[in-house]
Amino acid sequence: MSEHYPFENKPLPYKYDALEPYIDEKTMYLHHDKHLQTYIHNLNNALRDHSRLQKMTLEQLILISGKLPENVGLPIWRNAGGVYNHRFYFQGMTPSSTKRPLGALAEAIDKNFGSFENFRKKFTDAAMSVFGSGYAWLVSDGRGNLNIMTTPNQDTPLPDGLCPILNIDVWEHAYYLKNYNKRDEYIGNWWHVVNWLKANERYLICKKG
Numbered sequence: 001m002s003e004h005y006p007f008e009n010k011p012l013p014y015k016y017d018a019l020e021p022y023i024d025e026k027t028m029y030l031h032h033d034k035h036l037q038t039y040i041h042n043l044n045n046a047l048r049d050h051s052r053l054q055k056m057t058l059e060q061l062i063l064i065s066g067k068l069p070e071n072v073g074l075p076i077w078r079n080a081g082g083v084y085n086h087r088f089y090f091q092g093m094t095p096s097s098t099k100r101p102l103g104a105l106a107e108a109i110d111k112n113f114g115s116f117e118n119f120r121k122k123f124t125d126a127a128m129s130v131f132g133s134g135y136a137w138l139v140s141d142g143r144g145n146l147n148i149m150t151t152p153n154q155d156t157p158l159p160d161g162l163c164p165i166l167n168i169d170v171w172e173h174a175y176y177l178k179n180y181n182k183r184d185e186y187i188g189n190w191w192h193v194v195n196w197l198k199a200n201e202r203y204l205i206c207k208k209g
């Protein structure tokens, strides 16, 4: 993750139609090539005249943006968050989902939530509870304790010192073409394509601190 300005929209790690029938090809194409692309374009614009910010990673930009004057910091906060959150979301899905958590993460989910089924219900409730646009997250603290949280708009868990493991984008553009206003249907489909291998890798990195 040493990438810095100018940021580029890297291809998805799978084809646009790879998540069918759970998430449709057109939504994936527009979400990646239009929505994420716009955040990348706007982030590069926001950094163009600020050479001292141009060597920073996305994570560094998100963390420093709140300390900058608002006219400089706010567009960076919003757009770096938009890039970070979308990449995290796309990488957190796969056409070859194991459907259930595995490894150390599976054990931690059982320990923190009682069972995968209970975690799944709590995470779904959190994703349903987001008013307007935002995300639900599974996060870890530095000791490997898990929590569920939500963020509005393109905010991230990073300023709270939390380490993200999994997120779901519940902006309407993530599901409106296929599910219309039925967010619950989209979340139900999303569980079929969760990349638990990736989530477990992230968890192991979070635990190392």
Ligand code: MN
Pocket: 031, 035, 086, 169, 171, 173, 174
């Ligand atoms: Mn989105």
